[in-house]
Amino acid sequence: MHKLIGHTLNRRRALGTLGAVGAGMAAAALSGCTATTANLGGTKSGAAGRRITVGSKGFAESWIMGELYAQGLRARGYQVDLKTNVGSSDIINTALQSGQIDIYPEYTGVIVVNWAGTDTALGTAEETFDIATKWENEHGVTTLQATPFENKNAIAVRKEFADEHGLKKVSDLKGIGNFIYSTYPDNVSGAIGYEGIVETYGLDNMELKTLSIGLNYQAIERGEIQAADVFTTDPQLLRSDLVVLEDDKKLFGFQNVVPLIRDDVFHDLEGDAPEFLNALHSLLTIDAIQALNEASAINRIDPAQVAKVFLQENGLM
DSSP states (O other), rough: OOOOOSTTTGGGGGGGHHHHHHHHHHHHHHOOSTTTTTTTTOOOOTTTOEEEEEESSSHHHHHHHHHHHHHHHTTTTTEEEEOOOOOOOHHHHHHHHHHHHHHEEEEEHHOOOOISSSOOSSSSSHHHHHHHHHHHHHHHHHOOEEEEBOOOOEEEEOOOOOOOOOOOBBGGGGGOOEEEEEEEEGGGGTTSSSHHHHHTTTTTTTEEEEETTTTTHHHTTTTSSEEEETTOOOOOGGGGGGEOOOOOTTTTTOBBBEEEEEEETTTTTOHHHHHHHHHHHHOOOOHHHHHHIIIIIIIIHHHHHHHHHHHHHOOOO
């Protein structure tokens, strides 16, 4: 049974001092000690002394994922080097291929679009995972289990606005008259940017206002815009009255997270390391990752502490 208090009855504890937050996070971080995880608390046998380098990108969610990998593998006897802020998807993937890092978390849609070259909308997360896995396998990389959560672009509106206009999906926006939508400057052009949304959904009534990432939440609360480009794991969604509209034409694709491990490293993994990574990923639901992101990005708890509490409370360390 998953227990989450990042945004339920124990929220107050997650907003106090670091000591109180540590206690609050113990409940906030999905305590999922089921048959899947109960025997995966870590063991020093087998992997003792083996070195592995974990990489992560330059934002809170990736830092947390990197810490989860690194701390869990250390608990299994590995000597782990953690390299944070490695760079963009292209840069960090090059680092994996060249041996600068051995494992890192990546989004399936990034693999499919950036490297596998698929530019058509895919119907399911499973199809996206299969194409991503096939491409990685052909390039000397092993993928393990994908997370239930995905972090992708989405369109959000205030609940009051959605109720007023009967909005449930993006295509509903077509018949409401002119409205203002915000996104960040780098997301104006392209298939999933402003121009792609207008073309795919026929939203000639959608005016554009560009804002830096994060400022859209303030703008929509102040009524300066009516719709905002958000990421589906943004912790701000937990603290607002925003409604994420269904992407009924599947424009934004699927962005679940998989661990990418170079084949030579995967073949040398000892003990229960693969089982640990699969068990970890199975617990990372949208509620779980939003709570972890909230703890780090909003409550300013060190990602290392966020990851440690999650692993301990789920019997993974």
